[in-house]
Amino acid sequence: MFTGLVEGLGSVVSLTPDAVSLTLKIAAPTDLPEVETVRLGDSIALNGCCLTVIAIDGHSWSFQAGSETLSRTNLGRLQVGDVVNVERSVQVGSRLGGHFVQGHVDALGRVDAIDAEGEWVFMTFSVPAALTRQMVEKGSITVDGVSLTLVKVTADTFQIALIPHTLQVTTLGRRAVGDPVNIETDILGKYIEKLLPQYSGASTVQ
Numbered sequence: 001m002f003t004g005l006v007e008g009l010g011s012v013v014s015l016t017p018d019a020v021s022l023t024l025k026i027a028a029p030t031d032l033p034e035v036e037t038v039r040l041g042d043s044i045a046l047n048g049c050c051l052t053v054i055a056i057d058g059h060s061w062s063f064q065a066g067s068e069t070l071s072r073t074n075l076g077r078l079q080v081g082d083v084v085n086v087e088r089s090v091q092v093g094s095r096l097g098g099h100f101v102q103g104h105v106d107a108l109g110r111v112d113a114i115d116a117e118g119e120w121v122f123m124t125f126s127v128p129a130a131l132t133r134q135m136v137e138k139g140s141i142t143v144d145g146v147s148l149t150l151v152k153v154t155a156d157t158f159q160i161a162l163i164p165h166t167l168q169v170t171t172l173g174r175r176a177v178g179d180p181v182n183i184e185t186d187i188l189g190k191y192i193e194k195l196l197p198q199y200s201g202a203s204t205v206q
Contacts, residue, residue, distance in 0.1 A: 144170070
């Protein structure tokens with residue numbers, strides 16, 4: 001599990017495809033604390049997608065992404081030299097500064113608009129309509145692994161507001177209109193949507 005608070009930017013060292021998967025080698029963020037504590041089998045989120053460390057080479061880690069992951073995320077579109085948002089899985093006792101993020105990307109969204117207002121940037125994304133049913137204004141959303149607050153939600157778009165710090169320390173500051181981004185809705189919204197039809201017709205009188 002993750003919180004959506006990106007720890008740093010990693011860079012793509014190599015990409016090795018085979019018939020059914022893609023092996024990614026990622027150089028760890030240069031300022032990542034306790035980078036030496038990463039072990040084989042650890043879960044690390046790259047652009048919000050939870051992957052397992054399968055090899056370690058100094059301060060670089062390798063991961064394997066299967067066909068399902070590649071179809072739902074932007075990892076298959078990466079090129080050598082690209083940067084990715086990196087977050088290690090949360091530890092018991094650590095602060096939960098964002099929200100509960102599973103690292104299970106729901107779908108790809110697309111950057112529809114980028115509007116600057118002073119130092120702030122408002123970004124609008126288009127997504128499958130099924131996902132917006134799990135969103136509420138002022139609720140949480142994960143975009144490329146970044147925990148953000150929903151400013152506006154329509155039938156098939158949503159908007160977020162980004163402060164300069166977020167633009168600087170995540171990949172969102174590098175995004176352009178048309179770019180694909182990984183979207184994960186709040187797990188609470190998923191469960192509510194699943195359960196609500198079962199109880200919507202039930203009487204509340206005991």
